[in-house]
Amino acid sequence: MIIDCHGHYTTAPKALEDWRNRQIAGLKDPASAPRVADLRISDDEIRESIVANQLRLMRERGSDLTIFSPRASFMAHHIGDLQTSLAWASICNELCHRVASLFPDHFIGAAMLPQSPGAPIATSIAELERCVKEYGFVAINLNPDPSGGHWTSPPLGDRYWYPLYEKMVEYGIPAMIHVSTSCNACFHTTGAHYLNADTTAFMQCLTSDLFKDFPDLKFVIPHGGGAVPYHWGRFRGLAQEMKKPPLDESVLDNVYFDTCVYHQPGVNLLAEVIPVRNVLFASEMIGAVRGIDPTTGFHYDDTRRYIDAAPHLTDADRRLIYEGNARRVYPRLDAALKARGK
Numbered sequence: 001m002i003i004d005c006h007g008h009y010t011t012a013p014k015a016l017e018d019w020r021n022r023q024i025a026g027l028k029d030p031a032s033a034p035r036v037a038d039l040r041i042s043d044d045e046i047r048e049s050i051v052a053n054q055l056r057l058m059r060e061r062g063s064d065l066t067i068f069s070p071r072a073s074f075m076a077h078h079i080g081d082l083q084t085s086l087a088w089a090s091i092c093n094e095l096c097h098r099v100a101s102l103f104p105d106h107f108i109g110a111a112m113l114p115q116s117p118g119a120p121i122a123t124s125i126a127e128l129e130r131c132v133k134e135y136g137f138v139a140i141n142l143n144p145d146p147s148g149g150h151w152t153s154p155p156l157g158d159r160y161w162y163p164l165y166e167k168m169v170e171y172g173i174p175a176m177i178h179v180s181t182s183c184n185a186c187f188h189t190t191g192a193h194y195l196n197a198d199t200t201a202f203m204q205c206l207t208s209d210l211f212k213d214f215p216d217l218k219f220v221i222p223h224g225g226g227a228v229p230y231h232w233g234r235f236r237g238l239a240q241e242m243k244k245p246p247l248d249e250s251v252l253d254n255v256y257f258d259t260c261v262y263h264q265p266g267v268n269l270l271a272e273v274i275p276v277r278n279v280l281f282a283s284e285m286i287g288a289v290r291g292i293d294p295t296t297g298f299h300y301d302d303t304r305r306y307i308d309a310a311p312h313l314t315d316a317d318r319r320l321i322y323e324g325n326a327r328r329v330y331p332r333l334d335a336a337l338k339a340r341g342k
């Protein structure tokens with residue numbers, strides 16, 4: 001079985017974006033603000049948006065199940081206030097739940113949180129609970145920078161985040177550390193802000209005592225871990241100078257990297273540097289990089305090809321990357337699969 005731990009509903013029917021635009025307009029003119037019930041998307045529209053896109057590519061590329069969350073760049077937690085984010089997250093999560101209900105063999109949900117700059121993180125817990133209990137979601141996306149590129153929140157090791165971590169551990173829910181749109185012109189959203197945030201999140205974990213306080217907390221750092229695998233020696237050296245334990249003792253029981261690296265040499269490096277038990281298959285399809293690599297003739301985000309061709313991996317390694325690790329890191333996913341006899 002091949003589990004893709006990183007997919008977003010980037011192909012949602014346009015009515016969703018229209019509703020969001022009305023919600024944003026309503027921030028200035030409350031009389032024009034839409035009600036949640038104003039958004040109407042039929043099951044057929046959802047089916048069409050999935051069958052022709054993500055599901056088609058999953059079938060072509062041979063992946064079976066995607067952990068599916070709302071479009072990351074649309075989270076845009078910096079827009080409006082907590083109430084804005086609460087309504088928006090609720091709508092986006094419900095749509096992912098509907099996708100997972102229509103295609104239960106192929107999609108299982110991960111929630112976006114209704115984060116808002118300056119709001120206590122505890123205000124996100126009710127939505128997490130709703131998505132886990134009512135929808136059967138197995139993970140969350142946690143935005144370490146809801147300001148959208150200005151980094152106004154405390155680092156991930158700060159106690160600010162602890163109420164959420166307590167809930168994650170209670171429910172057995174890992175978080176993919178995933179920023180949203182950059183509203184800082186210095187940082188291109190998917191080319192810089194995402195990768196910066198992946199690197200930044202890892203360093204915040206390294207410098208904190210977070211995993212001493214939460215030994216069962218699990219973070220997935222997407223996009224291949226940003227710059228982390230490439231600079232592994234730097235991180236090891238910094239940890240050593242800070243008198244921290246080696247990284248495999250201090251962070252690798254809690255931090256995992258996905259395989260959203262869009263070329264063969266990058267995946268080869270990831271597979272050589274990072275222990276196989278910490279690598280999870282993912283493509284982030286259909287996402288930021290949708291084109292065909294002229295040097296290979298295949299889509300950049302067809303990441304299974306790179307795993308299959310990585311010279312350092314054995315077949316047993318590939319089984320861990322494709323399935324075994326995900327079932328360990330996402331215990332609710334494992335339970336859902338077992339309940340279906342898989």
Ligand SMILES: [Zn+2]
Nearest residue numbers: 008072178284
């Ligand atoms: Zn993503």
